[in-house]
Amino acid sequence: MRPNATPYDGNWTYWATRKGQAIGTPTRIAKLLKKQKGKCKWCGQYFTPSDVIEVHHIVPRCLGGKDVYNNLQLLHHHTRDDKTALD
Secondary structure (H helix, E strand, O other): OOOOOOOOOOOHHHHHHHHOOOOOOHHHHHHHHHHHHOOOOOOOOOOOOOOEEEEEOOOOOOHHHOHHHHHEEEEEEEEEEEHHHOO
């Protein structure tokens, strides 16, 4: 744990990545942050508290993908647009 870190310090990405939960963070996003070790699956960069994070289906729902954790990934908003264009 980081010295002087608390769950109330506003760094929700750190806490979600560490614990799989964070105050004010939806459970699905917190669990995926922990699973992905705080990184975007597309660009590999760490998420920061100011980032816009998108939940993205690995196999699109229109192609039969399900809305389950093993078919979901977190992406930065701008990289989601790039990935969606390639899908």
